[in-house]
Amino acid sequence: MLQPQIADEHDTDILILCKPYRMRHTQDEITNETKTAGIWVRGAARARITARGVGDDYVWARVGAVTYVSVYLTPNWAVAEFLAKVALLKDGLRALPRDLLVAGDLNARAIECGMTETNRRGRLLLETAASLYLVVKNTGDIPTYGRPGFGDSIPDVTMTTDRILPRVRQWWVFKRYTASDHQYIASEVAEETKSARRRIQHPPP
Structure with a gap:
């Protein structure tokens, strides 16, 4: 399984996951009922979790001074259902x-x-x-998804509230093999009162 290996290679503290069906570390992973969204907090960072929760299409964990949220919105919803799901997500994030x-x-x-x-x-x-004062952090136009016959796109998005945006020092798309139609995405978040950085990675399966 590539996820733990890549997480170890890049000293990753927090993985934000979508459709993590192949994950097996259930003691540390926070997932919703349908297993479409998950967060895996690793190592010493686990001791800094102060709250966590689960919604229909998202999960969240408060680690230190930041609340991390994993979201999966399926492309299979009709317009009306998509509107309803986004409204619920908005209420949950607020x-x-x-x-x-x-x-x-x-x-x-x-x-x-x-x-x-x-x-x-x-x-x-x-x-x-x-409306939630969230700012898109994606940088550049490197595709995060590619599948033969379907073309390339960027369905994987990272957003932050504007107050912590300056602390998200980097955002990049991995170009290595992932055994998935999606690429791994990584970013680094500086602690509010420390020079140490926390690395967040959200690889779909």
């Missing part, structure tokens, strides 16, 4: 402890995330993000 780092497979297209166009789902998600 109730969480600040500051937020939200990441996951949102299955939407938006220019702000590196795509060449913004579709209806993308517009709705950007409007929702703006």
